[in-house]
Amino acid sequence: MTASGTSDEETPPIVTHDHQAELPRAESGARWGRSFHSLGLRNMSRRESVAVDLTPIQSKQALHAALKDALDFPDWYGMNWDAFWDAITGVVDMPKRLKLSGWPGFQARLPREAHQLKSALDEMSEKYPKSAAMVIYE
Secondary structure, X not given: OOOXXXXXOOOOOOOOXXXXXXXXXXXXXXXXXXXXXXXXXXXXXXXXXXXXXXXOXXXXXXXXXXXXXXXXXXXXXXXXXXXXXXXXXXXXXOOOEEEEEOHHHHHHHOHHHHHHHHHHHHXXXXXXXXXXXXXXXX
């Protein structure tokens, strides 16, 4: 503790819903008091492959429910794109491969949601290549 009453330890950033915000990851050694791992919010090992069948998906809500189920998001997952970004980059370990079957039909039915999903997964691959899934669109 310093004379001003603040801690000498690194202070975590203010969390916003801007998916562009850089948040420290547990493996970076950032000091949060308790890591995601110690809170039981992260799996210690990545699954090899996860498949999501997009064929029956007819709404944004159904898409988020399917992603939540397939990727083991917590019950408090917010079912929106900011929450999706937070979940894939800081809450769960993404699988090594993510197979999205029925992609062409899904993209035709829900083009905005398809764009949002692909953009988030592409951005994760760029920013966090070691943690990102190899995505197969078929």
